[in-house]
Amino acid sequence: MWDEDKFFFNRHDSVSDSVSSSAAGALGGLAAIPLALxxxxxxxxxxxxxxxxxxxxxxxxxxxxxxxxxxxKTCLIIYGVTVIAMLILEHCFTIAKILGSIIGCLVVAFLCYELSDVTPMNTRLTITGVGTVITILLNIRFWKR
Structure with a gap:
């Protein structure tokens, strides 16, 4: 009834299996770091x-x-100076906060519309509408704080 040869023959106790599973776990962890960031x-x-x-x-x-x-390099400098200036103005003046919210919604709408030239017009308009509504809701939540 007890077949020792069959039992010991089917054991998976090799070194290569443990090394490959450790390598797979390490690669999975390394792949998860950029996603988490x-x-x-x-x-x-x-x-x-x-x-x-x-x-x-x-x-x-x-x-x-x-x-x-x-x-x-010049484009990055222009972008950085604009972002820093806008952050300072938003925290100092209420009108700048209002304009920042409006500009943020308009830029998100523009970027959503220009996402892809090959998508049909109905899809582009739907993506633009959804992106703009989400940005408006986030701005409303920001204003209520």
């Missing part, structure tokens, strides 16, 4: 909509100067 950054931007509005307002000078042939 992206999700935490998105969470911070959702919780602090003023930062998202300032980041959105930073795109306006880039939209206006995109055909001027500026190098990427």
């Amino acid at each position: 992206v999700l935490s950054a998105v969470g911070i931007l959702i919780m602090r909509i003023d930062i998202l509005n300032a980041a959105s307002a930073g795109f306006i000078p880039l939209f206006l100067t995109r055909n001027m042939g500026l190098d990427s």
